[in-house]
Amino acid sequence: MISIKGLYKQFGQLEVLKGIDLQVEKGNVVVVIGPSGSGKTTMLRCLNVLETPTKGVILIEGQSLDFSKAVPKRSVASFRRLTGMVFQNYNLFPHKTAIENVMEGPVIVKGVDKEVARKRAKVLLEKVGLGDKVSYYPAQLSGGQQQRVGIARALAMEPEVMLFDEPTSALDPELVGEVLKVMKDLAQEGMTMIVVTHEMRFAREVADEVIFMDGGVIVERNKPEEIFTNPIEERTRKFLNMIQ
């Protein structure tokens, strides 16, 4: 289970998150939508501590970090292992092949034996449909393929939660489907996922819950069928009208 309590984030004078409270049950898929600048990406990055929240508490599977106090570096590193992050721009390591990208975390961070890690990485790459591309460098792969390697790389660390930061926004339209399919399969396997996306169809089909954020707060949260057909808040309705 993930629990966020009173999460604030300030960049200089700009307050991006103004008190986020959120619980996500194990195995649930939560899709976060909202206009740009609403704080959804920042919230996701706070969960991975790529941004350090100004204050608030994050609890993932029994481990918690309280940002009201100074947080030691070591607990940040171990906390990060609970979450797997998938970036909008993939951020694959360009000097490593697909399989080396996936092996890197287990070998370097967890100290897994290289050959064991290689076998597991192969299985993961097959799972995302790239069993035949293991020794390709990122530059030799399409955007969709790179993003699938990115997903495999995050999965290799066996995280409790997968975080997706607009994983299909940088892709050509015809490549979006292959990435969404991998994500859908993951959801069906029972992976806990928080997904920031503009793919409303994915939200409808896969999400257990949809969260609408605006101005640094959660405006509305509900089951997808409810929020898309019957939004309660005026702001949610306006946003949905704009994008549909």
Added chain:
Amino acid sequence: MKMYLNSIFADPERTARLVDIAKTSLQPLLEGAVMNTIPLSIISFIIGLILAVLTAIARISQVKFFQIIARIYVSAIRGTPLLVQLFIIFYGLPNIGLTIDPFISAVIGFSLSVGAYASEIIRAAILSIPKGQWEAGYSIGMSYTQALKRIILPQAARVSLPPLSNSFISLVKDTSLASVVLVTEMFRRAQEITAANYEFLLVYSEAALIYWVICFFLSVIQGFLEKRLERYVS
């Protein structure tokens, strides 16, 4: 020029003498290159590179103290002539009881110099790697050091290879300055030869030619390394 050429070709005896000097000089010059110029360049460059990486990391570190030390070092080395630095090390330090062997003095001087200049190259290369690469490393649980070593530095190495090759080629030529601190590298050998026969133009040109050949091979190696490091960038 014309007079010089005339003096050679009009006089077969002089031509023979020059050819003879050119031939007999070749061995000591090459000896100087192989025994001193090349080892001095390689050793100084390796030590210099280690210094440069450490300095670059100090410059980008969050610790103010390291930043300041690195800045002072780079500023002092870049702000003073290499020749003066070599004089201070070899002729100056004995005044406080520190007498250093010529070759070692030269290694110290050149390493410090390479360290300062190359640190700026490496710092720029590190800063040129997108922030997302650090984040990707952190996101799979890496520490700062792990991300730096495994993700950032290998990519920075590729970026910095051309300017670093430049530094190395410069260094090979700069080692001729070691002649003034009594290292018998190639240029000092050339000076010794000319002291006996006064054929400055011939012998110095011969030395220059050997420098050129060495640097030509270095450029070839650079091209080869660049290709190897760029294999993942299609």
